Each structure stands twice: as structure tokens, then as C-alpha cells.
Amino acid sequence: xxxxxxxxxxxxxxxxxxxxxxxxxxxxxxxxxxxxxxxxxxxxxxxxxxxxxxxxxxxxxxxxxxxxxxxxxxxxxxxxxxxxxxxxxxxxxxxxxxxxxxxxxxxxxxxxxxxxxxxxxxxxxxxxxxxxxxxxxxxxxxxxxxxxxxxxxxxxxxxxxxxxxxxxxxxxxxxxxxxxxxxxxxxxxxxxxxxxxxxxxxxxxxxxxxxxxxxxxxxxxxxxxxxxxxxxxxxxxxxxxxxxxxxxxxxxxxxxxxxxxxxxxxxxxxxxxxxxxxxxxxxxxxxxxxxxxxxxxxxxxxxxxxxxxxxxxxxxxxxxxx
Amino acid sequence: xxxxxxxxxxxxxxxxxxxxxxxxxxxxxxxxxxxxxxxxxxxxxxxxxxxxxxxxxxxxxxxxxxxxxxxxxxxxxxxxxxxxxxxxxxxxxxxxxxxxxxxxxxxxxxxxxxxxxxxxx
Numbered sequence: 042x043x044x045x046x047x048x049x050x051x052x053x054x055x056x057x058x059x060x061x062x063x064x065x066x067x068x069x070x071x072x073x074x075x076x077x078x079x080x081x082x083x084x085x086x087x088x089x090x091x092x093x094x095x096x097x098x099x100x101x102x103x104x105x106x107x108x109x110x111x112x113x114x115x116x117x118x119x120x121x122x123x124x125x126x127x128x129x130x131x132x133x134x135x136x137x138x139x140x141x142x143x144x145x146x147x148x149x150x151x152x153x154x155x156x157x158x159x160x161x162x163x164x165x166x167x168x169x170x171x172x173x174x175x176x177x178x179x180x181x182x183x184x185x186x187x188x189x190x191x192x193x194x195x196x197x198x199x200x201x202x203x204x205x206x207x208x209x210x211x212x213x214x215x216x217x218x219x220x221x222x223x224x225x226x227x228x229x230x231x232x233x234x235x236x237x238x239x240x241x242x243x244x245x246x247x248x249x250x251x252x253x254x255x256x257x258x259x260x261x262x263x264x265x266x267x268x269x270x271x272x273x274x275x276x277x278x279x280x281x282x283x284x285x286x287x288x289x290x291x292x293x294x295x296x297x298x299x300x301x302x303x304x305x306x307x308x309x310x311x312x313x314x315x316x317x318x319x320x321x322x323x324x325x326x327x328x329x330x331x332x333x334x335x336x337x338x339x340x341x342x343x344x345x346x347x348x349x350x351x352x353x354x355x356x357x358x359x360x361x362x363x
Numbered sequence: 364x365x366x367x368x369x370x371x372x373x374x375x376x377x378x379x380x381x382x383x384x385x386x387x388x389x390x391x392x393x394x395x396x397x398x399x400x401x402x403x404x405x406x407x408x409x410x411x412x413x414x415x416x417x418x419x420x421x422x423x424x425x426x427x428x429x430x431x432x433x434x435x436x437x438x439x440x441x442x443x444x445x446x447x448x449x450x451x452x453x454x455x456x457x458x459x460x461x462x463x464x465x466x467x468x469x470x471x472x473x474x475x476x477x478x479x480x481x482x483x484x
Contacts (some may be wrong), residue, residue: 118432224441226470269476326409
């Protein structure tokens with residue numbers, strides 16, 4: 042690409058990111074997941090491959106959790122014939138963290154074809170992770186053929202509608218959204234009227250200083266609409282979050298890390314634990330990208346997020362499985 | 364003996380292939396006892412339907428084949444839906460027969476940017 046600025050990496054350890062506009066993205070194939078630490082109300086995210094560089098001050102906050110995404114259990118094509126193996130590798134990395142994260146977020150596409158045995162395999166692998174709680178939102182691959190019935194039965198206890206919900210952890214408000222249901226021809230991801238109304242009500246009574254973390258499968262910002270990488274009615278959802286000082290949006294779906302800081306909101310997409318996808322517009326289609334076997338694990342990973350009170354910045358760095 | 368069988372087998376391959384091509388090339392000739400039928404194909408490659416717009420005569424059966432590494436669906440956008448496939452994994456097929464003239468738009472319900480239409484004349 043000629044536009045070098047657009048490919049700039051954001052490795053922001055200085056908490057100075059919030060007023061920086063523009064498109065900062067991490068295009069290196071790194072990290073199927075993120076280690077996230079909430080420190081003083083600000084979420085910081087680290088790639089697992091960089092965790093060794095973290096000092097204890099950076100790694101410890103009020104709250105830490107891990108984001109993993111797009112496990113696509115059941116996928117067996119050349120782009121990655123062993124998606125169970127790479128998910129296990131992600132779990133090993135999580136278990137190697139000195140501070141055990143409070144919980145995990147899985148931002149969808151747990152399975153490849155919504156088959157019961159695919160979900161079973163993921164459940165089995167994630168049982169060996171030290172963090173015991175996993176919060177899920179569905180990807181489009183998890184709701185095939187049955188309008189998400191099976192997903193709801195397995196992961197949607199206590200959720201509303203097609204599986205949205207919120208919860209609080211140590212002063213941070215988490216909102217899990219579903220944007221993969223009832224997709225319209227020619228359109229993008231959709232939240233829908235019912236879910237938006239619920240969300241407006243859900244955040245209405247929160248203090249402006251409450252740190253907010255929103256997670257959903259398809260990006261809630263317009264990454265590349267030509268490939269369907271965006272959500273039609275996400276602007277409405279984000280409008281409800283304008284009053285908050287610290288908002289982080291975590292997504293999956295596009296199998297690569299990207300970041301954007303816009304006002305009070307930091308957007309972040311995580312890599313897949315299964316296979317990488319091409320950069321927007323850099324291939325004929327968003328299909329699985331085949332990389333040499335020895336490179337595959339360097340393009341898969343997990344994301345950790347770390348939250349710090351009182352500073353308005355977010356750093357997200359993904360780590361690779363290699 | 365074994366060799367001659369082998370040679371005969373080899374010789375048969377192009378013959379069978381030839382018949383196959385001939386058979387599909389002359390649509391309906393085999394099932395002439397029934398009403399005239401034909402089949403047309405739509406291939407799914409790189410997250411797109413090919414051809415995007417397919418014109419067929421009334422009575423045609425259209426078969427979609429998913430040649431991507433990612434699953435897709437074929438779902439009519441009409442209300443009520445004129446046709447709806449299950450999820451097609453790699454190399455799986457779905458067929459629908461079009462008995463009435465009209466325009467039948469459809470899309471992949473997993474990747475809604477993927478759209479196409481069948482025009483039945």
C-alpha cells in the first residue's frame with residue numbers, strides 16, 4: 042500500500058491515544074486473542090506474544106480478562122487443518138499468564154457449521170483454561186439452520202432476545218451484543234430495533250464515569266462494507282454511549298487485528314484462533330488466507346485487555362500464538 | 364488379460380466423459396418422455412454467485428455449487444421465500460426448479476453482501 046500512515050501500528054503504552062483520531066491499525070498478523078487489563082477506568086490490551094515485555098504494574102489492574110475469537114471448530118481446509126490445536130495453543134498462552142484473568146470473552150464463530158460436536162469440542166478445550174467463566178456472543182457460523190436456538194440453549198442463559206446481555210465486573214459495565222441475526226440481502230450486520238431499545242435502557246442509569254466494554258461478533262464500525270465488515274445500525278448503539286468517558290468496543294469476524302480511536306471510543310478487532318483473512322480489498326474475497334504452515338501460528342493469537350482508572354487511553358496489542 | 368482390461372478401461376473413460384458432456388449439452392434429450400426439462404448451474408466462488416444474473420426458460424432446474432472454503436446459503440429475498448437452502452459446505456449443492464416466469468432475487472443469509480437473481484422467461 043502507498044498510504045503508509047494507514048498501516049501504522051498502534052503500540053500505545055503511554056495512555057495518550059484517546060485524542061488521536063484516524064485509522065490506526067495493527068496489520069501485522071499477530072494475536073488470536075487479547076489480554077485486557079482495566080487500570081483506572083481505561084482498558085489496555087496486549088498481545089500474548091508481548092506479555093513478557095510487561096512489567097507487573099502494567100499487567101495488574103482492577104480487572105483483567107482475555108478476548109478470544111473465531112475458533113471455527115470444524116473447519117478443516119488447508120488454511121488450517123488443525124483448528125483444535127491452535128485453540129489449545131491459545132489456551133496454553135492464557136494459562137501461562139502470571140495473573141490469571143478474571144474471565145474470557147469469546148466474540149463468536151465458536152463453531153464453523155453450528156454442529157453440536159463442534160461446540161462440544163470448544164467447550165472441552167476451554168475447560169482447561171484457568172479462567173473459568175466465558176462470556177459468549179454468537180457469530181454467523183453459530184446460528185446456522187436454526188436461527189440461533191442451539192446457541193441460546195448452550196450459551197444464552199439469562200440473556201435477552203437472540204442472546205444479548207450485560208454484566209458488571211469490578212466497576213466496569215460489559216455489554217454483549219448480537220449482530221448476526223436476520224441479516225438483510227445486500228446489508229451488513231444488524232442489531233435491530235428491539236436490541237437497541239434494550240441497550241438504551243441498559244445504560245441509561247449508569248454514571249458517566251463508568252467504563253464501558255461492548256463486545257459483538259461483526260465490527261460495530263465500518264471496517265470494509267464491501268465485504269460486509271460493518272454493522273448497519275451500529276451508529277445508534279454508539280450514540281447511547283456518547284456520555285461515557287471510556288468506551289471500548291471489541292469485535293471479531295475479520296480474523297485480523299485492527300484498531301480505531303474515535304473520541305471516547307476505541308474499537309478493536311481480534312484475530313481468529315483458526316485462520317487469518319486478507320486485509321480489506323487486498324484479495325478477491327474475504328475467504329481464508331493460506332499461509333505456510335510454519336507461519337500460521339504467528340498469525341493467530343489471543344487478546345488481553347488491561348484497564349486503568351483515571352486515564353483516557355486505550356492500548357491494544359495482540360499476541361501471536363507462535 | 365489384466366492389461367487388456369486396463370486398456371479397455373482407459374478407452375472407456377473418454378467415451379463416458381463424451382457422453383456426459385453430450386448429455387448435459389443437449390438438455391432434456393434424455394428425459395424426453397416427461398415435459399421438457401433443463402438444468403443450469405450457478406457456481407459460488409470467492410464470495411460471489413456466478414453468473415450473478417441467470418436467465419432460464421420456465422421449467423429449468425438451477426443447481427448452485429459452493430466452491431468456497433467457507434459455507435454459504437441460497438435464500439430467496441421474496442416474501443414468502445420462493446426457495447431456501449440449508450447451509451452448503453464446500454462442494455455441496457442445492458437445486459431449485461423454476462416453474463413460473465418471473466424474477467427471483469436471492470442472497471447468502473450468512474454473507475448478505477452476496478446477492479444474485481434468476482430470471483425465468
